[in-house]
Amino acid sequence: MVNKRTKKSLVAGVLLSVFAMQVLAGCSSKTETKPVQANESTAKVSDKKWSGTLKVQLIGDFSIEDKTNPISGKKVKGVSVLKKEFERLYPGATVEFILLGWDGYVQKTDAMLNSKGADVFQVPGIANLASQDLLEPLAPYIEKDKFDLGVFINNQVEGWKAMGPKDTELQIYGLPFIGDTRVIAYDKKMFKDWGVEELSKNPTPEEILEKAKKMTGTNPKTGKQNYGAFYAGADAADSVINAAEAYGGSWGKGFLFKGMEVNFNSPQMLKGLKWLSDLNAYAPKGALVKQGGEKWGTANNDIAIHIRVQPIFVDTIYAAGLQDQFGVAPLFVNKDKNMGGMFAGSPYSIAKSSANKELAWEFLKFSVSDFFQKYMWDEQSSQFLPVTKSAMKWEQIQKNPHAMIELESMGKLWAPRYPYRSGQPRYILSESVEEGLLGKSTLEAALEKAQKESTAWLAAQK
Structure with a gap:
């Protein structure tokens, strides 16, 4: 979501016992809302027959399968929920999540990009990676699908614009999928x-x-x-x-x-x-x-x-x-x-070296769907804020006035960062x-x- 230095500087002075609650990710604020289930999605299944494995990198405190919070005893759903839904929507496709922690994520991401280790990357350091010509420019995909950038909270797309080695002005190399603010x-x-x-x-x-x-x-x-x-x-x-x-x-x-x-x-x-x-x-x-x-x-x-x-x-x-x-x-x-x-968060980008760019683009669009964004909020809110305007209409957000102010703040962060x-x-x-x-x-x-x-x-x- 944020760089290593920022990630480690959590709110100064909060008691360790309070910090330890971060894993349960706001469960108390969302107890009245039933978590998103893969079979509850109403998204249309693709008519196209897909094939191949899409490797998706994800940085943070994530796990593939469900895990039990050691303090609350409650289950936190793993990203297998996202895998199952994406594979349902794109028959024949397989998603493989590659999970990284924040420690050394910059070096690990660089190494993976240069070794063609994944197709889709979470890139809070997008400017540096785009300047090395490692990321796929997204304008052609956006134009081809007439993808509506208006679904995002204000400034989110602008905040992640970057420049490749041949660009003379800022371009879109990533779509935001994790929001952040102070x-x-x-x-x-x-x-x-x-x-x-x-x-x-x-x-x-x-x-x-x-x-x-x-x-x-x-x-x-x-x-x-x-x-x-x-x-x-x-x-x-x-x-x-x-x-x-x-x-x-x-x-x-x-x-x-x-x-x-x-x-x-x-x-x-x-x-x-x-x-x-x-x-x-x-x-x-x-x-x-x-x-x-x-x-x-x-x-x-x-x-x-x-x-x-x-x-x-x-x-x-x-x-x-x-x-x-x-x-x-x-x-x-x-x-x-x-x-x-200061603008913060994380976008998703397509590796320029990916051999499966069309499916990678579909995953980027999936990452800003209500299904994906609601899963992240319900299960991962300690490290996630939604990036879409539709989130402001969710019942679980409207019941949390503090979160509403955070989303409103996100729309006014300095962009580009x-x-x-x-x-x-x-x-x-x-x-x-x-x-x-x-x-x-x-x-x-x-x-x-x-x-x-x-x-x-x-x-x-x-």
């Missing part, structure tokens, strides 16, 4: 204890700063220490970018490293970094290094607002029965562009932001350093 989360009970109005539907940086300040100190109802804010330290640079977007700025422009420009020292970025620095005063002292948030997401939580949580947070609070205690709100957006926040993050500028900016927040340099000097070093690195790329 949201702002807050403790409604704490707001009530302090007599502070809950966050608005679309909070601004100023609103968050003002309310965080009011809820830092001794809780008037419990007598315990409270903190107004918390943030994922590893994502501090992304939070600064997002705040800059709220002030009308952007990360920069360009897609390929050659010719790319970054705006790391812009007035909006400085304003964003100052905002996070001010907010830091109302957070636990160890927030930047993932300390001080041990009670976040629990009944005994001591933090009012977390400015950047992953979707798994929603699953954990539903699993713990705390969905009424916590609320979520979307990330900030650039009002002129109506976009904001922040391309600078696939290179050294990502780490340069993160280090500089951290230095500014720790007081090792002035905020202005930190961003000037990020701009200078990133510009030099980009200029050296061919």
Whole structure:
């Protein structure tokens, strides 16, 4: 769904006991909805006789057969459900899933693509792979079938566009099938204890700063220490970018490293970094290094607002029965562009080396069907958000207001995604932001350093 570094940086400070619930993937939020069964599909069986084995790579915590959650004791259906349905729809075809974990997935995917190890690949790193001419361009398939890209939530297709070695503009090399986003989360009970109005539907940086300040100190109802804010330290640079977007700025422009420009020292970025620095005063002292948030997401939580949580947070609070205690709100957006926040998730692509491209294309379309998307939501929601607009009409989503906000947020993520993050500028900016927040340099000097070093690195790329 996301890259290895991002996948490992789950919501900072959540208790280990809460993290352990991720496998049950929001079961509590969906107990009233009967899981999708292969024989319940109404999709039309293909009239064509197919043949051959289609090898499909899938990255994450998946299994072929059903497995028992060791904590809940409940069954989680394996991807054999998808295999059975696809083979029903395409008589004569055989699907073989190749399951990878997130550890070393980049190297493993590269090796598989270069050795013709699969036909269909999950490619969160699509830009790099397309640039190596390893992926099949999808425009001809889309045009031939008159495939409606309007089925996707806004920005999802645009977010995964990439460029091959001969392209002069962005093209479609993958169809989204796993969605992802970050949201702002807050403790409604704490707001009530302090007599502070809950966050608005679309909070601004100023609103968050003002309310965080009011809820830092001794809780008037419990007598315990409270903190107004918390943030994922590893994502501090992304939070600064997002705040800059709220002030009308952007990360920069360009897609390929050659010719790319970054705006790391812009007035909006400085304003964003100052905002996070001010907010830091109302957070636990160890927030930047993932300390001080041990009670976040629990009944005994001591933090009012977390400015950047992953979707798994929603699953954990539903699993713990705390969905009424916590609320979520979307990330900030650039009002002129109506976009904001780092784009994430995973698309499916066809290997250029595949000898079965026609059937591979059929699988890509299958991956965005209601059958496939509902299976993933019902069984794999700890690592999955739907990418289709139809999901917003599902009963199981409409009963989960937190999930609805996540899907709405997905439609406004910055697209194409922040391309600078696939290179050294990502780490340069993160280090500089951290230095500014720790007081090792002035905020202005930190961003000037990020701009200078990133510009030099980009200029050296061919």
